[in-house]
Amino acid sequence: MATVRVVLPYHLYTLARCSTTEVELELAGPVTLAAVLDALEAAYPMLVGAVRDRATGRRRPLVRFYACQDDLSNTAPDAPLPDAVAAGREPLIIVGAIAGG
């Protein structure tokens, strides 16, 4: 069982009614982007559709994923996330892209 830390942008942690920007998720299997997002949506059902498009399952165009100073936005959903994320030393950061005013 892995404990993964996820940092949510303001609009998502307020939508999820979290008191802090960072949440912790327990994952039983491999720590991949898809597994983390599945766990996030299971814990916070109001976030279904907010990070991944409901119809396609793909990352919404203006959402980005960062971790360990890398942009993982285009990482394959089933690829392992960095060891530091899987070990809970570094968070997966979900970011609303800079776009518009």
Add this chain to the structure above:
Amino acid sequence: MSRIRVLVGTRKGAFILTSDVVRRDWQVSGPHFGGWEIFHIAGSPANPDRLYASQTSSWFGQVIQRSDDGGATWNPVGNDFSYAGDPGAHLHYDGTPKPWAFKRVWHLEPSLTDPDTVYAGVEDAALFRSTDGGQTWQELPGLREQQGAKWMPGAGGMCLHTILLDPANPARMYVAISAAGAFRSDDGGVSWKPVNRGLHSQYIPDPEAEVGHCVHRIAMHPARPETLFMQKHWDVMRSDDAGESWFEVSGNLPSDFGFAMAVHAHEPDTVYVVPIKSDSEHYPPEGKLRVYRSTAGGNAWDALTDGLPQEHCYVNVLRDAMAVDALDPCGVYFGTTGGQVYVSPDAGNHWQAIVRDLPAVLSVSVQTLS
């Protein structure tokens, strides 16, 4: 003692404005859902404490919020707007096929009789219905069978923005789509027909085509539901036969382009529009914000200006941003892209700003509470 609750959707959140029947002193609550676009908020006629809100974001998608206490608290409900079957493609701006894809909910229309039943008009244009208080949504796909492959987005997106429920005939409803036109169902939304005969639109290849018209708004008086008024991309229109045929009633308006439209609560022939200069210049003619009222069901229009800015005003009034209350005298309300919400407590004769500095107003709806 009655009270008035005005539900305001803006580019950056929702606001709830409340007043007694005098409609002079207002309490302002909000922003709710700050930073999100609130395309529409609507209250159930069957239970005024039941509100639905369309909360949307280009970043984070669609949320439907529901309140069961008149807007004091809210909870997200269902946001799965999956089209029925393979929706195929509609026309894109350049005339090429573009797969149907859900973007947002433009308009929510609660049932007249059941608080748990609510309709949603969405972009890309389709009509959805929930019968469980917004938890789940089902498309009424018969609408898109009306030549949906020929529909094309207007500049604001291919949105289903108007839903009218006939209070005299529960099986009858109307919708309007930019840019597809007006459609009517006589069987509760299962099957539909285009109701655009009489519309003339120079911006489409066949100006009198059965579908393709950019209808901006339709309005109805509940006591005379077979009479409809339409603000089209250009032209103000009227139908006296449930949309079977339309005729123009633009008359002496300074411009017959516009978006918003409302019908007086007690006078079926009293109609309000807000002329906008043109499709290229989305602001009032001459920089004067004027509501026009016809008490003859169109053609003869009077400018209502008392309390409205009559110089240097370059705001727009969007299609869902005008509404009336049910008091006597009838109150008329509208919001602007400049963030003002105006009220006239005397059917349009005098206006005052309830608020002046909100984000751009997308929608205004009004509840008359007893």
